[in-house]
Amino acid sequence: MTTEKLTFSGHAGDDLAARLDMPEGPHLATALFAHCFTCGADIPAARRIARRLAAMGIAVLRFDFTGLGHSAGEFENTTFSSNVDDLVLAAQALEARGMAPSLLIGHSLGGAAVLRAAPRIPSSRAVVTLGAPYDPGHIAHNFDDALDRIDAEGYATVDLGGRHFRIGRDFIADIAGERLEPELGHLKRALLVMHAPRDCVVGLENATRIFTAARHPKSFVTLDKADHLITAPADAEYAAGVIAAWAARYLDLRPPAPPPGVPEGVTRVVESDPGGFLQDVSAGPWHHALADEPKAYGGTNRGMSPYQFVAAGLGACTSMTIRMYARRKGWPLDHVQVDVTHDKVHAQDCTHCTEADKLDRFTRLIRLDGPLTGAQRVRLMEIADRCPVHRTLEHSARIETRLNDEGAKAAPERETG
Known part of the structure; x- marks a missing residue:
């Protein structure tokens, strides 16, 4: 994906910093x-x-809230x-670019915010919440010991995850008066609750209440052992x-x-983890897989290796060809199974093989x-x-390789001599 930095005006007229992650291919x-x-x-x-x-053609706008x-x-x-x-202003900024958002995703309090904002974003058709509170006032427990000081002095500095923030009286009063149940009952958008x-920050009972209050279509998916911030790469x-x-x-x-001469379209492979070998493999917006290497060769084993693909x-192809022929002949073939093995390990190809051993055998x-x-x-075997x-x-294939340097970031040239 390519990322564009942009700004738009927030509720108080301040410039809010945003990142627009664009697909490498068609924007869908x-x-x-x-x-x-x-x-x-x-x-x-x-x-x-x-x-x-972005790998499936969906652009994503992420922005930092005010302050x-x-x-x-x-x-x-x-x-x-x-x-x-x-x-809502971020959605309007996208709409002005001809990119009105159809999908809203919110994490934690951001999840509650997208539920509240969805009716004000007409283009939205689906909403996803991750670790969201049913009651926005739930987050006040993170600074219970400062509530009296906030009430008396108007503001207080609180420690949240090792970082210090000034919380104002208006914020406390606002979340105390928020109720999501009316919006959930009339959301009129598909909802995915994750x-x-x-989660020790926002308890699971919040997800239960969100899911129960919403109407169909709705889905609930557990994040198993993930923490609140979903910090583990696998999660x-x-x-x-x-x-x-x-x-x-x-x-x-x-x-x-698809482009002329390419009836099956483009298969795109995008590096997901520069520190390892994980790759996103996409063929259009609906077909996706992960490619990786075993842990023994520096990968994370979260996808098939290149030779396994x-x-x-x-x-x-073997199974399909056999089925096609048997179907045309009307033969009583009930089921086909094809086990394929390859006798070389991908990571060892260039380091341990002799010239005579370089013939791949499937x-x-x-x-x-x-x-x-x-x-x-x-x-059928024939x-x-x-x-x-x-x-x-x-019979081998001819592979043509060209450099696509459109939008690529090049290192600055150095003077020599």
């Missing part, structure tokens, strides 16, 4: 992300969700209602994958026709179930070798 929809209380737009979970959505991160203004003068106003049972990856799969059912994702293509074990005759089985992928691998 737009999402608006609201971060957690006192967090910022660049927390790891937000970045991972943005990358995953946080790179946004101007004073945090102590903000309220929950002003955060909702900032969300929450971790072990962030899981959340991103679920959101992407769920959103595809409710957003109008219509990819353009090649083996999968060979196995799938082995197929084909199972044909059904009352077939011996002659029919022999013929047909297996006519699989297009088999022929491509057997």
Whole structure:
């Protein structure tokens, strides 16, 4: 994805800093992300969700609320209602660019904010909450010991996760008066509630109340052992994958026709983890997979290795070709299974192989179930070798490689001599 930095005016006229993550390919929809209380737009979970959505053609706007991160203004003068106003203004800024958001995602208090903002964003069709409180006033327990001082003096500095923030009396009064139940009952948008049972900041009972109060279509997905900030990469990856799969059912994702001469479209592979080998593999907005390496070779084993993808293509093509032939002949083939193995380890190709060993060998074990005759089985095994992928691998293919430096960031040139 490519990221564009931009600003828009918040509820008090302050410039709010935003990041617009754009797909490398066609732009099919737009999402608006609201971060957690006192967090910022660049927390790891937000970045991972943005990358995953961008891979399927959904642009994502992440921004820092007033007084946080790179946004101007004073945090102590903000309220929950002003955060909702900032969300609506962010949606309007997107609409002005012809990118009105159809998907709203909110983390923690940001989840409560998107629920409140959704009726004021006409373009929104689906809402996702991550660890969101049912009652915005729930977050006041984080600074219970400062409430008397805030009430008496108007403001107080509180320690939240090792960072200090000034909380104002207006903020406390605002969240105390907030009730989400009316909005939830008339949301009229698809809702996905995601929450971790072990969340010690916002208890699971909040998710239960949100889900119960909302009407269908609604879904509930547990984040298992994730913490409130979804800091573990595997948890962030899981959340991103679920959101992407769920959103595809409710957003109008219509990819353009594939380029001339490329009937199957473009398969895009995007690096997900520069510190490892995890890759996002996308073929249009609906088909997604992860590629990785085993842990023994520096990967995280969260996806198939490159050679496993090649083996999968060979196995799938073999099974399809056999089925197509048997169907045309009307033969009683009940089921096909193809096991494919490859006799070299991808990470060792260039370091431990001799010149004579560089021939890749794939082995197929084909199972044909059904009352077939011996002659029919022999013929279907012959047909297996006519699989297009088999022929491509057997006869080799021509690979053309070109550099795409459009929008790439180059290092500054150094003087020599």
